Amino acid sequence: MKKLILVFGAAALLASCGNNSESTEEESNETVTEETTDEDEVIEEETSIADVQLTLSSNDQMQFDKTELKVKAGQVVELKLEHTGKMPKEAMGHNFVLLQAGTDLAAFAAEAMGAKETDYIPEDNSAIIAHTGLIGGGESTSVVFDAPEVGTYDYICSFPGHYGVMQGKFIVE
Ligand SMILES: [Cu+2]
Incomplete structure (x- = not known):
């Protein structure tokens, strides 16, 4: 990856x-x-390095525009995250963090909260399948990764206080 x-x-x-x-x-x-x-x-x-390109949008209202993303097993995925708001990343930063199946979201988010220096990506990233950088309003970023095996995975924004509403299901068929 x-x-x-x-x-x-x-x-x-x-x-x-x-x-x-x-x-x-x-x-x-x-x-x-x-x-x-x-x-x-x-x-x-x-x-077109990726087999499938997905766009996930986020905003100043602390929302992702999709609660479900679907890909096929074996695909190389390019996920583009955009932030359509105006607030800086220090106040309303967003990222996309795709987590291994079975990850305790609350525990992961708590750990991420303490990792401000690394843009809220914890030092122990064994639970992370893929993640983007942290962006603020008007910015966009992307990440390319191999789709994990067939299953349903959680994705979240790991900025403090966001994962409760900024989360969705990443489905590999
Ligand atoms: Cu966020």
């Missing part, structure tokens, strides 16, 4: 460096052997 995040992060970095002269040089070298249509295909492959 961590590997996938790193790969995705690297791809994002590469994409963001697309305007500098070094990468332009590389691109022009590639065009010697590849036609423009091939380049387009390469770009498509980069953006």
Whole structure:
């Protein structure tokens, strides 16, 4: 799972460096052997690294817009979390934390509450299947991970006081 995040992060970095002269040089070298249509295909492959893309929205009212997310076993999932509010993450921060089946939500949330320095991701993250970073109003973030085995999992926002209302079921079919 961590590997996938790193790969995705690297791809994002590469994409963001697309305007500098070094990468332009590389691109022009590639065009010697590849036609423009091939380049387009390469770009498509980069953006569709996941088999399924889900968007979960959150707001200043401490809400997720979905209480259920469904994927299929074996899929690589890209989950995009957006925050449509205006409040800063210090006051109304949100994240997406997908937990192993059977996790005691109250106990996990209590532990997460004490992990302010790591954006409310506890040091012992053995209960976490995947998580995004913490975002504030107007921001968005995403995480790429392998769908766990068939089953129903809980996802929460681990910001203090939020998990009670900011939670849902992540269903793998
Ligand atoms: Cu939250």
